[in-house]
Amino acid sequence: MYRTIQQSLLARIQAILLAKYDITLTQLAVEQPPSIAMGELALPVAFELAKRLRKAPRAIATELAAELTAELAAGQPELQGIASVEIAGAGYLNIRLDRTAAVRRSAADQHADIGGPGFRLIEHTSINPNKAAHIGHLRNAILGDTFQRLLRKDDYKSGYEVGVQNYIDNTGVQVADVVVGLVHLEGKTLGSTRELLTELMETSTRIDYYCWDLYARVSQWYTATTDAAELAARKQLRLDTLHALETGSNETAEIADLVSTAVLRRHLETMERLGIEYDFLPRESEILSLHFWDAARTLMMERGVLYLETSGKNKGCYVMRRAGAEAQVIGSDAPDEDAKVIVRSNGTVTYVGKDIAYHLWKFGLLPGKDFGYERFHEYPTHTCWISTAGPVTEPQPPTFGKADAIYNVIDSRQNDPQTQVVQALRGMGFTDAADRYTHFSYEMVALTPRCAMDLGYTVSEEDQKRAYIEVSGRKGFGVKADDLLDRLIAAAKAEVDTRHPEIAETERLSTATQIGIGALRYFMLRFTRNTVIAFDFKDALSFEGETGPYVQYAIVRAANIFRKAGTTAEESLAAMATLDLGAALDVEEGSSLWETWLLASKLTLVIEQCISTAEPAYLAKYAFQLAQQFNNFYHRHHVLNETDPARKTLLLATAAVAQREMVRALGYLGIEAPPVM
């Protein structure tokens, strides 16, 4: 509702500026006055124009206010919902809304739409399938999943077509390391690996946990010898194993496939606990076996992005110039030593090369290449597909490439490689694709030294002085996602048990689960993307203050009002259509009510802001502020004790609108509202 009014107001002002001063301003700032008593919107536009018109801001504001006031009086339809315009401060244009009209529109759930044409591809999670997911992976998956919810079509908005991909690097060194561990440290064969998987399954031991320890053990084993020959042999073993995985069709590759697929299934389980689902799992093994790279290489050569280096340190490699390096290299005979190697002198492709091929596919720019598709996992409402090399057996295989825009949720340490992929696209003339490529970058989750020591890790004196310590799968250093989730749910369960001994165990558990997940998802979303999260159990396990459970609790309180009043939120809102509001919203005491309505009407504005800045944290902040606003309202107005029936209707509707928008906001954050807590 709020966004609708704001949009048409700005359009109107732009028209006036054009007519009156012959000025076009594409960006018009909108702020909120320091106090609601001064109006709902504040426009600093007069300051902006002061210099261009060589006039005092206040004089310009006076002219604009006069113009707008005249149009208001004339009933200009674009200014619908606005009550008055006045000048404030040194030249602000403060706008007052027609509160009664605004409340009616909100009650009727009128709001601006969000969405557009085109297919948007989001890649997130992408955990190497060789170990358990940890808190860093949780941040990735929760960010990606939340953003996906903001974009996708739903009951509230028309949205965009969205595909969610989880890229699986099943042929990389990390998987190779675990295979080395199984084969050379534990003496496993293909057969005994199968037996191990069965045994783990039967004892409900998590395979990803098993690999977590094994991976750490192998990483250490590689360097745990003083014998130079042995050291070299171990290194070679690692390379040979990696090579076997990349080649495929051998026993080593089969072991890798067995283990990585089992771990992948565990990752999907972990994420499903958090309400995170995927549409497609493209695997590196198919990118290799379907020769995506060959097609990409041809294209890159044709377009002059890739060239053979004939001298210098990169002699014999196919290389690509880095961004911004063109100027200094062109016209020079010397080799570009700073160039990025894409194909090694032994003919193998680097990571960036494979990534370029993959991204060409994402945009539908890789001629004649597509994955085979196979059903991998069934969610209640849809199928998760996985890539295959074989012919398509499904009658109607899905389409996942050919995206109009892509978002890659990848941590900020990958900034350089991501830039190189974009650079390659741009260099090949795919500027449109390059422009629609968003590296959804975020900072890592690290452990505070205290947290690391609590977990039993030895922390060096030097590390103890640091603010945080980076987690490391290689060292087995970190907090596993499932462990954290288990702890959160257990903590919530203990609380629910004491508060609600009267309800059934299964319901207590499901409520505790919703609270635990709410706490976790909110915790990962409350920080803006480029803030390093220094993880600490004390903060993450908190259910008070700025947390997910705080918002959930506000919703439960609202729900209790309707339950005891013998009505519903929907009925309460419907009653607003005919209610004579009188001056209830204007008096000082009524302001608290109006502020609730106003804030509740800003959801679409906030979502739009989250999408355009790729920053879900704003929505988390908004959900919390709305809950705070509601709690304040809750204490100031005792709804059920209200004797004036008209006023009671208004109070009920106020609680209802706050509840409706809190539930929606939490929904986009992937957090459910429990019935009790």
Next chain:
RNA sequence: GCGCCCGUAGCUCAGCUGGAUAGAGCAUUUGGCUUCGAACCAAAGGGUCGGAGGUUCGAAUCCUUCCGGGCGCACCA
């Protein structure tokens, strides 16, 4: 050495395209449950927005420089 990010209350963080008195949570102190549930609310204390210049009517926000911290800069993935 080069590139990117960060530095705001005791702690953890917001502060969007420059705007009115820099805000939350936690912690501390105090007050509030016979009430629609206190996982809550109210109040108090707590700030040279890392330092110094500059642009501007106006700077936490933009520019320059310095200081402090983090992360990247492979024929590893």
